[in-house]
Amino acid sequence: MVTEKPVKNMNKNKNKTSGVYKTAAKVLKKVKTGSSYKTQLYQAQYPNKLLLNAVLMNVFKWERVIDVLVEKSKILEKENMDRELVYILITEMMWSKFGLVGSAKNLLAVKKYKAEFLQIMKDNDLEKLTTSTHTKVLIPRFFRVNTLLTTIEKILEKLSNLKFIKLKTPKSYAQFLELIKSEKFEEKNVFVQDIHIKELLVFNSKVKFYEIEEYKNGSLIVQDKASCLAAYLLNPEPNSTVLDMCAAPGMKTSHLAAIMQNTGKLYAVDRNKERFHIMQNMLQTYGVQNVETFNMDALTFPYYDDVKYILLDPSCSGSGIVNRVRNDSLGQNQNFQTRLKKLANVHAQLLNHALKSYPNLERLVYSTCSANHEENEAVVDEALSINGKFKLLDCTKMVKGWTNKGAPGYDSSEMCLNAIPSVDCTNGFFISVFVRRDLEDNEVAKKEENIDDTENVKEEKVVEDIEVDEEEEDVGDIEVDEEKKVIEYNEIVNKKVKKVKKQSISNSDINVKNKSEIKKNKKLKNIKVEKVFEDNEIVDKKVKKVKKSSITNMDNNLEKKSQIIKNKNIESTPLVKSKNAKRRERRLKLEKANKSSGLQTTKAKKQKKVKVEQT
Numbered sequence: 001m002v003t004e005k006p007v008k009n010m011n012k013n014k015n016k017t018s019g020v021y022k023t024a025a026k027v028l029k030k031v032k033t034g035s036s037y038k039t040q041l042y043q044a045q046y047p048n049k050l051l052l053n054a055v056l057m058n059v060f061k062w063e064r065v066i067d068v069l070v071e072k073s074k075i076l077e078k079e080n081m082d083r084e085l086v087y088i089l090i091t092e093m094m095w096s097k098f099g100l101v102g103s104a105k106n107l108l109a110v111k112k113y114k115a116e117f118l119q120i121m122k123d124n125d126l127e128k129l130t131t132s133t134h135t136k137v138l139i140p141r142f143f144r145v146n147t148l149l150t151t152i153e154k155i156l157e158k159l160s161n162l163k164f165i166k167l168k169t170p171k172s173y174a175q176f177l178e179l180i181k182s183e184k185f186e187e188k189n190v191f192v193q194d195i196h197i198k199e200l201l202v203f204n205s206k207v208k209f210y211e212i213e214e215y216k217n218g219s220l221i222v223q224d225k226a227s228c229l230a231a232y233l234l235n236p237e238p239n240s241t242v243l244d245m246c247a248a249p250g251m252k253t254s255h256l257a258a259i260m261q262n263t264g265k266l267y268a269v270d271r272n273k274e275r276f277h278i279m280q281n282m283l284q285t286y287g288v289q290n291v292e293t294f295n296m297d298a299l300t301f302p303y304y305d306d307v308k309y310i311l312l313d314p315s316c317s318g319s320g321i322v323n324r325v326r327n328d329s330l331g332q333n334q335n336f337q338t339r340l341k342k343l344a345n346v347h348a349q350l351l352n353h354a355l356k357s358y359p360n361l362e363r364l365v366y367s368t369c370s371a372n373h374e375e376n377e378a379v380v381d382e383a384l385s386i387n388g389k390f391k392l393l394d395c396t397k398m399v400k401g402w403t404n405k406g407a408p409g410y411d412s413s414e415m416c417l418n419a420i421p422s423v424d425c426t427n428g429f430f431i432s433v434f435v436r437r438d439l440e441d442n443e444v445a446k447k448e449e450n451i452d453d454t455e456n457v458k459e460e461k462v463v464e465d466i467e468v469d470e471e472e473e474d475v476g477d478i479e480v481d482e483e484k485k486v487i488e489y490n491e492i493v494n495k496k497v498k499k500v501k502k503q504s505i506s507n508s509d510i511n512v513k514n515k516s517e518i519k520k521n522k523k524l525k526n527i528k529v530e531k532v533f534e535d536n537e538i539v540d541k542k543v544k545k546v547k548k549s550s551i552t553n554m555d556n557n558l559e560k561k562s563q564i565i566k567n568k569n570i571e572s573t574p575l576v577k578s579k580n581a582k583r584r585e586r587r588l589k590l591e592k593a594n595k596s597s598g599l600q601t602t603k604a605k606k607q608k609k610v611k612v613e614q615t
């Protein structure tokens, strides 16, 4: 268990409940009422996100046992304490390495129950309950070689120097899965090159490279295979123009840049300021040079005529992520169902917007890390039904040997790809690929040709010297695999942002300023929004010239405006069968019918006008 650090911290604060416990309790409460775990983790007022995550993951792991302990001991009624805090404290007391240290009132109240809890566990065989109900799906650790900074060959050489053994990549996907699920793969010093994505290396789940230079400098990136499949399936050509609509923290953006070999143009848009800053840092570290970043709502992003490829990977329920939170309890939660509906509506809104607004769009990948059909196949079906210009490509044909298609019962089922943790050894993920109907669809063949047979490398037996944290296995990941680094950046960026805020400036203010200019001038095609790699110092100098008050006003105006747009979009989204939605459906039918005769509905004309004004 990764609880060494909290205890060290607690020793310094013996007389009060540790901040991490209080914060963890707050996050837990919000997650239990349907909020996204990841968002709450990011937003929590506790700087050490890794520690916070470790504490919370331990609670999720033991939750069912604690349910019984709480019920049988009646601790909540007797002590009149906050439920979530009790869950956190019980977990720490019973299963952390050093137990609860300190003499705060809350801590002492819980400590009284230790003997009783042990007895309840013994009488009810609760340990057994834990292991049987928390069968953990162990997914391997995927490292993507960042070909913007290094080559696969160099990394293979480095791994060989580190005494790692490269196993031969089997010829079929079935054999490949067999290998990574086999006992052979449990050895810590073996790895295999992925069968589909050749820059992806697959290791035992315990392997981590946090100390090696290539990891630190961004040459090796921890990224789950399912997440890599999105950029892999979009497969943008070098020198093309690509829009990543929901880009932060930038994992897929950086993969796209690598596929494009840093050529062409890559627009990375994200509306979340904090994540946007993280992305800027990440992309810089990862050597991405063909990107322009925009801290704004993708729905208000100006339409660039040259956009040929779009990646849409919106914020979702995250229910596909292995060991995140108990899916069953979430599923029963009324608030979660409401949230799911809202998310699906927002996804549909973004997808329809993308398919309609970019005149030269040829290919779009829509992906989520959700296991919920409402956010996946249902959204795709809806989008196809109202965007006749596009059709789906068969994803599983493009990823040789992949068997998990979309969930049955939807028009799009057969064409979509689902990644299933227990089968595919990745996090749960959903992908669909849209292409314009009038294009030759030779894409499938092109993709299939791309899959190389990885060469057979001589296996050598040598001593493994990479640090492996045995205890890490106990900590379920959110998207920690890929986000551990993000969190580190988050902390660095937070510090930077705080400093910059004091001077009333920030990188994103530059963006805000530019966005405001866009709006003022309405010269959409000529805007130049801040380049991602603008050095902070240069930015500082620029921003100092901008008056504090005018920036704040612009910021407020933008926020208000985007809120209005957002509300409007959510209200009129097709999955909410509200009056608006029904009206819209009728209008779309009418538009379709009128299309052949060249007629346009008044509403369509009005909307076109509004769109121009919005941008």
Ligand SMILES: C[S@@+](CC[C@H](N)C(=O)[O-])C[C@H]1O[C@@H](n2cnc3c(N)ncnc32)[C@H](O)[C@@H]1O
Pocket: 227, 245, 246, 247, 248, 249, 250, 251, 252, 253, 269, 270, 271, 272, 275, 296, 297, 298, 299, 313, 314, 315, 316, 350
């Ligand atoms: C699943 S994450 C994207 C992960 C990212 N593609 C990656 O691979 O690193 C979803 C992101 O979408 C952003 N987002 C959600 N709605 C958005 C919108 N309307 N416009 C721009 N960004 C949006 C969120 O802020 C969040 O950062």
